[in-house]
Amino acid sequence: MIDIHALRETPDRVRANCRLRGCKTDVDALIASDREYLETIRAVEDLRALRNRLGKECRDNPAARDQMRQLKQDLAAKEERLEALKKAVDEGLAWLPNFLAEDVPPGAGDADNAPLRFWGDKGDFRFKPRTHDELGDLLGIIDTGRGAKVAQSGFYYWSGAGAQLAMAMFYWAQQALVKRGFRLFMSPCLAKSRTLFGTGYLPFFAEQTYTLANEDLALIGTSEQTLVAYHADETLEAERLPLFYTAFTPCFRTEAGSWGKETRGIFRVHQFHKVEQIVFCLPEDSPRCHDLCQENEEFLLQQLGIPYRVVKVCVGDMGAPGYKKYDIEAWFPGFGGYREVTSNTNLTDFQARRLGIRFQTRDKRRDFVHTISATAITDRAACAILENFQQEDGSVIVPEVLRPYTGFDRLSPPA
């Protein structure tokens, strides 16, 4: 949520931002509603002040009680209007996208993201490298067939050495973040609508969300939702910021509307697993913290030895809550291209404002914190491991950093 004062004081900036980000909100109608809201709240407060003054007389002046009854009717009518206006303004505001960093590149989709840097050696395969799903089949470690049988198409099992590899990777990544000052959480995997609204997933990604029937609960799309909302309605001491949080959870997404996109393998699925990085910080620190999360992401991929490139995400490929976002695209030799494995978003105060997460300094400066939400690692990195470290016979070399956790250094096809 943006600050409503921005709408009042710099409407042109908000209009331009909406146009740029393809927001369908009628900004002028919203401004009109807000203007009437302000008028109405002043009128209501005047009536309330009158009521409060009159109320004091009522004790020993019965005549004032009759006036009071009349006043109450007037007030009730105005309050009803006020409530309707507030609802209209809130709904309009809920759909306004965050402002953008100045250096966000223009563009409509992921093809327009701006590559920033490349890391790693793509290696040269003297055979035709297999895709992760082919390797998953060959090694017997990814089972989409049974995922569909048991749950639905779009679900899968990691099994055997593959599950060990994935769990090793997740555990290793968690530990790496803890060493870098993150506090590890195990979080709920369901959250209420207020939590999803507060983190910006509602209303913007409503169709991506699995909700439970007869409950105000949804499966989380990411632990960002539960980690950020952890501090909802709290005022954090500025001296203790920034806070670095991490969790490992499953992430559930309906992927409505992405039929036919990247259907091979387990690249786009209804349930994946993620180690997340969340930061709460002072507004002036968010660019630095954003970069810090980026370093962590790159550190992890470098340790694993996966070649990648970093792209600065363009306007059209960034969700409405985002202010600035980097993606890392890992090299997938079997696929023959770069594919997104992490993303790292500075949300500025967008989530904090919705959730009421503030900071206070010793000298009583109070404002909303900024939040950063960044991937540390997901199943997709395990897929990249498979493709990058595959051998001609289909076996896969385990990255050295994971071997203490897998207990083996190679995944081999069954004899």
Add this chain to the structure above:
RNA sequence: GGAGGGGUGGCUGAGCGGCCGAAAGCGACGGUCUUGAAAACCGUUGGGGCGCAAGCCCCCGUGGGUUCGAAUCCCACCCCCUCCGCCA
């Protein structure tokens, strides 16, 4: 799931239907004192909204109701705690 108890300011904890945004204690902050600290003493100490400001409005779990007037009475809901049952 069954039975009981409870939700008030950072915490503990008072609050006859009007004088309560709310006693008191603790904590925190500022000051006096001290070489420094502690102790003692004095003072300050919730948040949100509207307004240039003075100031006004709102908030005692949430939403309704009674009343001229509700933290205080009534109803519904939510949440927490204890005991019992079931259980990873």
